[in-house]
Amino acid sequence: MVDSHIHTEFSxxxxMKLQHGIEHGTKLDIGMTITEHLDLKFPTGTDFTFDIDKYFKDYEKYKSSKLMLGIEIGMQLNCIEENRExxxxxxxxxxxxxxxxADGEDIFNPKSYEGKSKSEFFEQYFSSMVDCVKKYDFIDSLGHIDYISRYATYKDNEINYLEFKEYIDEVLKALVHNGKVMEINTRRLKNVEAYKNLVQVYSAYKQIGGKYVTIGSDAHYAEDIGNNFTVASRICQVCDLKPVYFKNRKMEFI
Structure with a gap:
């Protein structure tokens, strides 16, 4: 297996020190892709950027068949060309x-949800996702479709597929049309409700024409690398999806 979503101290x-991550990955016998945060023009002024030249200078020597160097970019419509460059x-x-x-509002910030119903904000979130997936033709996969479920302040935070089917299907159709894949982000997979909802989403992805998924822990600590990968593998089996990773921007089969 390959954990395709890991953040070290460049994020x-x-x-996390890279060496600690390598040690833990070696112990688990899994490959790793480092994916540091780059969110240009982030709405709250928070600096989610990093020195990319130093990133490659410091980490290039560790690259191997089991360690890849990637990036996680925050998609917004106001910085498409900067990200492309x-x-x-x-x-x-x-x-x-x-x-x-989503539309200039920080999903992590509790204040973003004030005065808005769940339907209003979740529709805003998915509408932003649809627009960005259509225009960001230079990504390889869509990260954590359920990111909003981590931080929304509503009693029910799940991205219920039947409730938001119209929007979610548009996201999935755009991914398939552009030849991109989905990520199974494993951070919330211990949550039974999250698992049930995500199985519906990935089943819909398969029905719409999706075939492949990357699997990523979104680890910020070495001990979280590879978390819940057994559950992610179960989702692949249930939804008939093939896990892949990327090397030199080319899809590799696990």
């Missing part, structure tokens, strides 16, 4: 496109 919200400039193995802000 502003992680302090960066992706074209550097030799990333893998590019995750994620939604961390």
């Amino acid at each position: 502003s919200d992680s302090e 960066i992706i074209n400039k550097y030799p990333f193995d893998y590019v995750i496109g994620s939604i961390h802000a």
Whole structure:
């Protein structure tokens, strides 16, 4: 297996040392792709950028068949070309496109949800995702479709497929049309309700024409690398999806 979503100390919200990550990955006997955060023009002014030249300078020597260097970019409509230029400039193995802000509102920030119903904000979230997946034709996969479920302040935070089917299907159709894959982000897979909802989403992805998924822990600590991969493998089996990873921007089968 390959954990395709890992953050080390180059990401502003992680302090993980690469060597600690390598040691843990070796213990688990899994490959790893490092994917540091790059969120240009983030709405709250938070700096989710990093020194990409230093990233490659410091980590290039560790690259191998079991360690790849990627990036997670925050997708917004106001910085498409800036992101495209960066992706074209550097030799990333893998590019995750994620939604961390919806129409200029920080999904992590509790204040973003004030005065809005769940339906209003979730529709805003998925509408942003649809628009970005259609225009960000230079990513490899869509990261954590259920990111909003981590931080929304509603009693029920799940991305219920039947409730938001119209929007979610548009996201999935755009991914399939553009030849991109979905990520199974394993962070919330111990949550039974999250698992049930995500199985519905990935089943719909398969029915719409999706075939492949990457699997990523979204680890910010070495001990979280490879978390819940058994559950992710079960989702692949249930939904008839093939796990893959990327090396030199090319899909590799696990």
